[in-house]
Amino acid sequence: MSTATAKSGFxxxxxxxxxxxxxxxxxxxxxxxxxxxxxxxxxxxxxxxxQVEAKKGVRGLVLTSAVDGFFSGGFSLPIxxxxxxxxxLQLWMLGKSVFRRIYSLPVPSVAAIDGHALGxx
Numbered sequence: 204m205s206t207a208t209a210k211s212g213f214x215x216x217x218x219x220x221x222x223x224x225x226x227x228x229x230x231x232x233x234x235x236x237x238x239x240x241x242x243x244x245x246x247x248x249x250x251x252x253x254q255v256e257a258k259k260g261v262r263g264l265v266l267t268s269a270v271d272g273f274f275s276g277g278f279s280l281p282i283x284x285x286x287x288x289x290x291x292l293q294l295w296m297l298g299k300s301v302f303r304r305i306y307s308l309p310v311p312s313v314a315a316i317d318g319h320a321l322g323x324x
Contacts, residue, residue, distance in 0.1 A: 233269040237276030264312040
């Protein structure tokens, strides 16, 4: 198993499946409290997805959480008091792009949900 460095609460591991250099990618969210999303965490998730896309032999992706009781708290709601309409649209489009890329991966992806999962807000 190999592990990539954590960035803003995300880390990627690749678990060997035993043959032909095939592996299972796991992206683990580990942001304090509730794995909420803001610009930095969406960029970190984007980087994690890029690592998965670049790795040869990936046969599946598992998105999971290391935070007890939470898969994800969705968007970080306090940031909406701090950003304007234009910044909100950029944040929304970044989130949409990252999750569309996960959806479009050429391998199956699953969310291993063990706790609250509140969508994007």
